[in-house]
Amino acid sequence: MIRVASYKKDSDQTYGLGATVVMEYLLHAREKVMGVILHPQFRSDETISKIKSLCGNEIPVSVEEKPFNILSKKENCFVICVVEKKEERIREGNHMVLVNPSNAGNMGTIMRSCLGFGVRDLAIIPPAVDHFDPKVIRASMGAAASVRTEVFASFEEYAAKFPSNHLYPFMLDGSTNLHETVIEKPFSLIMGNEATGLPSGFSKIGRPIRIDHSDAIDSLNVTIAASIGLYEATKGIDNHLQS
Numbered sequence: 529m530i531r532v533a534s535y536k537k538d539s540d541q542t543y544g545l546g547a548t549v550v551m552e553y554l555l556h557a558r559e560k561v562m563g564v565i566l567h568p569q570f571r572s573d574e575t576i577s578k579i580k581s582l583c584g585n586e587i588p589v590s591v592e593e594k595p596f597n598i599l600s601k602k603e604n605c606f607v608i609c610v611v612e613k614k615e616e617r618i619r620e621g622n623h624m625v626l627v628n629p630s631n632a633g634n635m636g637t638i639m640r641s642c643l644g645f646g647v648r649d650l651a652i653i654p655p656a657v658d659h660f661d662p663k664v665i666r667a668s669m670g671a672a673a674s675v676r677t678e679v680f681a682s683f684e685e686y687a688a689k690f691p692s693n694h695l696y697p698f699m700l701d702g703s704t705n706l707h708e709t710v711i712e713k714p715f716s717l718i719m720g721n722e723a724t725g726l727p728s729g730f731s732k733i734g735r736p737i738r739i740d741h742s743d744a745i746d747s748l749n750v751t752i753a754a755s756i757g758l759y760e761a762t763k764g765i766d767n768h769l770q771s
Contacts, residue, residue, distance in 0.1 A: 530563035530588060530610055532595040535662050542660045544609040544670065545600050547575050552670025553609050554582040560673075562610040563588045565595045570606035579607065599662070613660050618649035618678045621714050622761070623693060624754065627653040627683060627730075628721040635659060636667025637751040638719075643671040645758040651686050651716075652679045683718075687733075690716065695734025696761075698753055699726045703736035711761045719757075722750050 535542060541562060544553050553561050564583055566576060568591055583589050595608055624642050629635050635657055642650055652659060656679070665672045680686040687695070696711060697703075697718040716734075720726030725747075730736065739748060739756055748756075 529592060530565055530590050530595070532565070532598055532608070532610060534598060537658045537660070540613055542611050542613055542665065543599055543662045544611055544673075545602075545605050545607075545662055545666045547572070547579075547607045549666055549668075549670040549673075550579065550607045550609040551575075551582075553611060553673045554579065554587075555673075556670075557611075557673040558582070558587070560612045560614060561587050562612050563590070565589075565608045565610070566591045567596055567606040568593055572606075575607075611665075616676045616678055618651060618676045620690065620692075621649060622647050623649045623651055623690070623714070623716045624758070625651040625653065625683075625686065625716050625718040626656065627718060627726055628724075629656050629719075629750075631722050632657050632661050632663035633667045634722055634749075634751050636664040636669075636672065638754045639664070639668040639675045639677075640671040641751070641755040641758055642675050643668075645755075645762045647717075647758060647762065648675050650675050650677045652677060653683050653686065654679060654681075690714075696757075697726050697730040697733055697736045698738070698757060699730055699736050700738050701728060701731035701736065703731070703738040706737050706739050706757065706760055709735065709737055709760075715761055717754070717757045717761060719750055719754050 544550050550564060564579055580589055599608060624647055659677045693714045693716040694712040695716050739753055
């Protein structure tokens with residue numbers, strides 16, 4: 529049996545829920561996987577075979593129902609991986625920066641967009657949702673296994689560590705339209721809290737950007753704004769070559 533418990537922020541392990549997420553961890557962050565649990569009712573022989581092959585003799589695989597009752601109440605979850613929590617350091621290059629993100633689903637979705645557009649480094653400025661939370665990992669569809677995420681004490685600490693990055697806060701104050709902006713590399717796309725956006729002080733940092741839209745809505749969801757920003761910032765870059 530593989531030890532599991534309800535997730536807590538101060539625990540030394542987290543969980544990937546669902547076959548897609550588990551496969552992503554086994555393929556891209558195998559060294560973090562401490563074990564895999566299959567539900568007794570899981571009937572996909574092909575997926576089970578792939579998982580067992582990737583686990584080999586090094587990663588334990590068990591078949592049991594109780595962990596699913598503890599970790600996932602959803603009837604469509606049949607695979608869980610236990611993941612060791614390891615603090616990471618982001619690398620020099622293009623970054624996504626989330627300031628005070630509070631929604632686990634949004635953070636996971638932004639991780640997936642980052643991976644899709646080849647931006648594999650994510651900076652978090654607290655207070656923020658726990659990026660190790662299984663809800664974040666599941667919302668990322670396993671992209672959390674490939675996106676390096678680092679939490680900084682403050683935005684100033686982040687900016688001091690990467691002084692060569694061109695800073696682009698997404699906000700209305702003092703901003704230029706995204707399609708009129710040439711985004712220079714290496715860039716930092718800076719997104720604010722889902723409800724409140726970025727503090728007004730960010731209007732004096734770097735080159736603020738806005739995404740114009742019709743007045744039929746008051747704002748774009750942060751995940752949509754982040755994806756649009758990533759698309760514009762990475763046009764012309766071969767995302768397959770980013771690492």
